Amino acid sequence: MTAAARHCPSWADLQPELLGLVLRRLPSLADRVRLGAVCRGWRRIARQEPGLPPPLPWLTLLDGTFLGDQSGEIHRMHVPEDASLHGSVGDWLFLKRPDGKLELMNPFSKCVVQLPVEANGRLRDSIFHKLVPLSTLDDLSLEDSVFAVLTVTRGFQSVISIGRRHSAPAARTTIMPEYIYDAAFFEGKLYALALEKLFAFEIVASDDGRLSVSSMKHVANAVEYLGTTMQLTIGDKTYNCIYRSYLVATSGKLLQVRRLIGALSTLPKDERFEAKNCVTLSFEVYEVDLTTNSKHKWKRLNTLRNQALFVGTRSSKALPACECGAQENCIYFVCDYDHEHWTTDPLRDCGVFNMRNKMITPLLLDTTVVRPQGCKGLPAWFFPTKTM
Numbered sequence: 001m002t003a004a005a006r007h008c009p010s011w012a013d014l015q016p017e018l019l020g021l022v023l024r025r026l027p028s029l030a031d032r033v034r035l036g037a038v039c040r041g042w043r044r045i046a047r048q049e050p051g052l053p054p055p056l057p058w059l060t061l062l063d064g065t066f067l068g069d070q071s072g073e074i075h076r077m078h079v080p081e082d083a084s085l086h087g088s089v090g091d092w093l094f095l096k097r098p099d100g101k102l103e104l105m106n107p108f109s110k111c112v113v114q115l116p117v118e119a120n121g122r123l124r125d126s127i128f129h130k131l132v133p134l135s136t137l138d139d140l141s142l143e144d145s146v147f148a149v150l151t152v153t154r155g156f157q158s159v160i161s162i163g164r165r166h167s168a169p170a171a172r173t174t175i176m177p178e179y180i181y182d183a184a185f186f187e188g189k190l191y192a193l194a195l196e197k198l199f200a201f202e203i204v205a206s207d208d209g210r211l212s213v214s215s216m217k218h219v220a221n222a223v224e225y226l227g228t229t230m231q232l233t234i235g236d237k238t239y240n241c242i243y244r245s246y247l248v249a250t251s252g253k254l255l256q257v258r259r260l261i262g263a264l265s266t267l268p269k270d271e272r273f274e275a276k277n278c279v280t281l282s283f284e285v286y287e288v289d290l291t292t293n294s295k296h297k298w299k300r301l302n303t304l305r306n307q308a309l310f311v312g313t314r315s316s317k318a319l320p321a322c323e324c325g326a327q328e329n330c331i332y333f334v335c336d337y338d339h340e341h342w343t344t345d346p347l348r349d350c351g352v353f354n355m356r357n358k359m360i361t362p363l364l365l366d367t368t369v370v371r372p373q374g375c376k377g378l379p380a381w382f383f384p385t386k387t388m
Contacts, residue, residue: 012041020049027325029055029384030068030075053323057310058382059334059350059363060085060093066107066382067364077107086129087314088382094131094314100124102131102149104165108384118173119149119161128152130314132183134162134190134203146203146211148190150183160192162203162211172212174201182313184247186254193247193256196222198288220297223256223286229273231265234281238265240272241281244337246311250318256298257311258284259333275338280360283331283353285309304329304355312336314380329355332363334379350379 019035023046026032032055036043058075059067066075079085083095083103092104092113102120104113120126134146145165152158158180161173178194185191190201198220201213232241239262246257263277271277286298307318308326313336321328335349350363 012039014042016045019045023049023052027053027056027323028068028073029058030073054319055384056325057317057319057332058384060088060380060382078110079105079107085314085378085380087131087312087380089131089133089315090383090385093382094129096120096126096129100126102129104131113165115147115149115165116163119147119163120151125154126151127154128313130183132185132190134185148183148185150180150192152180158192160190160201160213162190162201162213164209164211172210174213174216181245182247182316184249184254184316186249187252191219191247191254193245194222198222198256218295219290220288221295223258223284223298232260232262232281239263239281240265242273244313246313246316248309248311248316248318250307250309254288254290255301255309255318256286256288257309257316257331258286259311260284261337278337278349280333280349280351280353282358282360283333283355285331285355302355304331308332310381310383312380314378315383317381317383327352327354331355332381334363334381336378336380338378347379 019042023032023035026035032046036046061067066077067073068075079093080095082098085093086096087094091106091108093107095103095105097103100120101117102115104115105111120129128151130150132148132150134148147163147165149161150158151161156179158176158178159173160176160180160183163172176192178197180192180194183190183192190203192199192201197218200217200219202215203211204214205211228242230241232239241260241262244259244261246259248255248257260281260283261278262281263272265272267277285301285304287301289297289299306321306328308321308324308328308330309318310316310332312334319326321330326332331353333351333353338348347363351360352363353360
């Protein structure tokens, strides 16, 4: 063996700067994990690499599996089978137990954190929850983390609870005068979207750390009130349609994303709004201008530029497309309204809407088989931040 062969450098000797460049070009969290598994040196460098762009979000499929990217790669992590999934924040899954109590679970570390009982504004008859961190960071690992929980009851009453991650002081609840579709944290305030109004909450803390809502204001009217149903002709087909709306905070903007869902008007009347017959037809995006005194503050956007939106009733987020490996100027969506048929086809009406050409393409190129068992709920986006 020659001296050159004996002294050939190993992969472990790769310069940290080069390894950092490689990491920044891996949008898949699974690929970043595989890189760190090569050797201890690479794992240490990967953990310490500062400012890595966010990885491509995962899609939770509620049977203990997560879709990692558009290739359909499946990752399996333990999720309690007796829990129902109500979305995610950062590395945390947001779960509801059979007794109505809410908790956070980190599927990577297996850490479980129970939220105060008062976080569920209606312990006995709640059917929907959304967790909103009241900070610019999706990090609920700190005991002093502040959050809001939007709860919807079986009677379609909306309740918003404000509290801290630890159990005391107790969370405070506010009963909303109208049904709330979504909520988001933006520039220090909590915003809640109803059918015809946008509300803003001022949240203050007392000397003992107790949180309360100091004011709730109607700051804007709806984008355009079109009633609960409408009939639209698209091409040579006529649909009975409804809108679903999402709030997304991004880059100094608060957006309302409206999703047009419809069923063919040729269907029997009693089947036109069955969830199994509905499909997504298009999206509209509006930005609110909170500097004007007028209640008509929404401006329609024709482009997302270099961003991608991931929307769902349980979790939504805007990400820089080129950094996370998504298509820019596109909206990624999941079927978050069909509570009865997700086990038959969990990826039904999941797709990617292109803002430029208004076309919808499938979320995945191939069919992914998911077992009809495990955690209850609907598909939701999961935005992991861990490098390893």
